[in-house]
Amino acid sequence: MKPPAFDFLRPDTQEEVLETLHRAGSDARIIAGGQSLVPMLNMRLARPGVLIDIMPLHALRAIREERGEVIVGAGVRQAEFEAWPQLAEKLPLLSQAIGWIGHVQTRARGTVCGSIAHADPSAELPLSLIALGGSVRLASRRRRRTVPAAEFFLGMMSTAIAEGEMIEAVAFPVAGRGTGHAFREIGRRHGDFAIVACAAVSDGQTTRLAVAGVDDHPRRFDLPQEDGGALDDALNDIAWSLNARDDLHASARYRRELVRRLGRETVMEARSCRS
Amino acid sequence: MPQLTARNRHRVAFRLNGRQVEALAENRMLLSDLLRHELGATGTHVGCEHGVCGACTIQVDGAPARACLILAAQIDGADVRTVEALAPQPGRLSVLQAAFREKHGLQCGFCTPGILMTLDAFLTTRPDASEAEIREHLSGHLCRCTGYATIVAAALAAVEELRKEQKENA
Incomplete structure (x- = not known):
């Protein structure tokens, strides 16, 4: 059409x-x-x-580091972010996740902030922003404000952007020393919407696990530094708390099983790759 | 502040296959339709019209992109290449096109222009592309005839040929 x-x-x-x-x-x-x-x-x-069309506004097309955060302007395309020379060092989670967004042909045009604004429940960038505890910078005629990721995604394609507001930038906290990051995703084919995607960040004390594709927006959980049965129990609780539903692509039961298994793999990988 | 009204057609100027072109387009016109209906460049095919099938893939400023997910108004000032740009002269095929012919990289050919534009962009920047990377780039395209095996074979044959050419020119 x-x-x-x-x-x-x-x-x-x-x-x-x-x-x-x-x-x-x-x-x-x-x-x-x-x-x-x-x-x-x-x-x-x-x-x-x-x-x-905000792409003519050159001020919005910059990536810069500022006070421990990487600020990505609203005009930065996903392919430009992917090619940013410092991505792997500053944002190892994003350097793992970004190749999973759509295809080369859509990343060439799509922007980082556009995906955050769209807020698809299975999208990789909202998931990464939630996992890292980043924030969204909004502007309107009257004021500017910063909304933490945890308060930004409200539901299926629903966000805290109010009438009259636009996203100016998103801020991802720079990876701390000694933290480990992991990203895993299961879809029908590479480039399809994720059935379940997981992102984990481990700092040695706690491991933070974020899950997309199950609930109507990405969700984040803090896991104690446990292993074995205790970790399995925690992941099982998470799987049941996510309001998994049946749809064309997967059953609720399959999604819960993916949260348990993929979640475990992601957590273990994040813990093992702490630098 | 230029605000273009919905009901009128507005001028769009850009480079198409090395030539400066101008056309009139409504704001709601897709680049795929501008190319085919206004500029007569019907080599770009239209499949799903929501970015899934890849048939309409072209190059914008050197990168492969979906023509059905770009508004004509967004392309003002850009450099656009379509499948019509690939052959070096009438009656001759590019290395990539010749490899598709040689390896039977197409049957019905509907998806082919899009696939060629993706691979052309990729192989230009990465003449040492691996099979895995080629497959990843092809994942943005649907082909319902070939099962992709002959497309991959054609791409690898083109890589081989381009490498040979590079050596000869070195």
Whole structure:
């Protein structure tokens, strides 16, 4: 199908974006790479009155490190982030996860912040942001605010972005010394939406496990430094707490089993690769 | 601040296969439709129109991308290459195209233009590509005829040929 009709704004400044968002409210949508939004337009699941293209705004297209965080601007494409020379050193979890996002052909256009804004329950970037305890930087005409990842994802494709607000950047905390990271995913084929994806971060005291693809948004759990039966029990509790559902791709039971097994592998790998 | 209205057609200017082109497009027009219907570049095929099948894959500023997931208005000023750019001259095939012919890398051919554009971009930057990497790049394409085996064989044959050419030119 083809997109419905909409006005298209190519702004010269971010103030114009915020002004238009303020004026048009929920009738306006930001478009960056368009790899989630254009399919929704084509299928007419989204019918905005005005689309605002933020890619001409060069200030939003930078990756920079600031006070222990990597700040990724709203115009940074996934392929640019993937090619960032410091990715493996600063964000080892992302360097493992990013190759799982869609395909080469969609990462070339799609942006990091666009995936966060889209908030698909099985998406790798929201999962990674939750696992690392990052945050989302929002701007509106009136104010700027930073929302922790744990408070940002509210449900299926639902986030804390309020009317009139846009994502300016997301912030990922730089990997601490002596922490281990692991990412695992199971899908029908590489590049498909994950049935279950797991990300783990271990600092020797606790291991944090984040799970996507099961509940309606990615969720995060702290696991004690236990092994064997105690870890199995904890993972089983997590599996049952995630409101797993049956759908076309997998049964709820299969998803719970993946949380137990894939979760265990991810936790063990994160613990073993602590530097 | 240029706000383009929904009901009118607006000018889009970009490079297509090395030539500067201009066209008029509604905001809602997809690049795939702009290429085929306005510019007559029908080598780019349209399959699923939501980014899954890969048939419409082209190159934007050197990187493979889905033409059905790009609005015409987003392409202003970009450098676009389609399958029409691959043959060095009429009646001659590129190394990659010749390898597809030689290895039967296509049957019905509907998915082929997209696959060629992905592989062309990849092999240009990575002439030493491995089979695993080629398969990963092909994962963004659906082919319902070949079972992919002959496509992989064609890509590997092209890698071999490009390597030979490189040696001769060195």
